[in-house]
Amino acid sequence: MIQRPRFWLMKTEPEVFSFDDLMRAPRQTTCWEGVRNYQARNMMRDDFKIGDEVLVYHSNATPPGVAGVARVVREAYPDPAALDPDSEYFDEKSGAHGESRWVMVDIQAVAPAQKLVSLDVIRNTAGLEDMLLVKRGQRLSIQPVTLAEWQIVCRLCGLA
């Protein structure tokens, strides 16, 4: 029996979709389309459950960091963008049988960080040195987070 809820970190480029965009979305909810990495997909498909909590991380940003907290409100279902030739997330190998091999989940904002928790702060905070985020070369766009790490980051976010 796996402990619930579980905790995750999801990367997004704020120029594409920021935490503010999530706050402005209907019901502060969005589908998390465009994940095109098998490891990340498998975590969403197999391990994401309703009620799991998510750190929303801004990558390719100035500075990069955790911008807010969200929760999973819908478990994995097919990502239709993979089948859409007009989408930037189109995957021509996906639709051979009319079915997307990629999935997405829906997340709903819980709260924005009072102040963005930068990667630099995360690097320099005791207890966070094992986060995948700060490991060299770790690029996964979806990462598991431990309860202890979650609590520390939430405190840094002013959301403890």
Place this chain on the structure above:
DNA sequence: GCCAACGTTGGC
């Protein structure tokens, strides 16, 4: 824009 690190592809 650079580039290290990693993932994917495809010829063999």
Place this chain on the structure above:
DNA sequence: GCCAACGTTGGC
């Protein structure tokens, strides 16, 4: 199944 070439990620 190997592995070189290529593409992507993402901090800087």
